[in-house]
Amino acid sequence: MQGVGYRFFAQDVAARLGVTGYVRNLFDGRVEVYAIGDAQQLKALQGELQQGPRMASVSHVNVSNAELLPEYSSHFTIEQSN
Numbered sequence: 001m002q003g004v005g006y007r008f009f010a011q012d013v014a015a016r017l018g019v020t021g022y023v024r025n026l027f028d029g030r031v032e033v034y035a036i037g038d039a040q041q042l043k044a045l046q047g048e049l050q051q052g053p054r055m056a057s058v059s060h061v062n063v064s065n066a067e068l069l070p071e072y073s074s075h076f077t078i079e080q081s082n
Contacts, residue, residue: 009056020073046061046063
């Protein structure tokens with residue numbers, strides 16, 4: 001998945017939807033997105049992430065609940081790989 005602009009795509013979609021959080025590449029080739037928003041925003045984000053940017057091939061999107069991280073409640077960033 002990496003190398004097709006997925007992180008920038010995720011950042012653009014999040015900004016358009018008003019979602020905060022982060023996106024980052026993982027060392028195993030997956031991309032992690034941590035998102036804060038209401039149910040409608042998160043559902044729309046999930047749909048967009050499943051589609052991905054034009055050159056991406058997204059096999060699946062896993063969704064799970066996570067602890068609210070206040071440091072990401074006001075913006076959406078591209079983080080360094082983890």
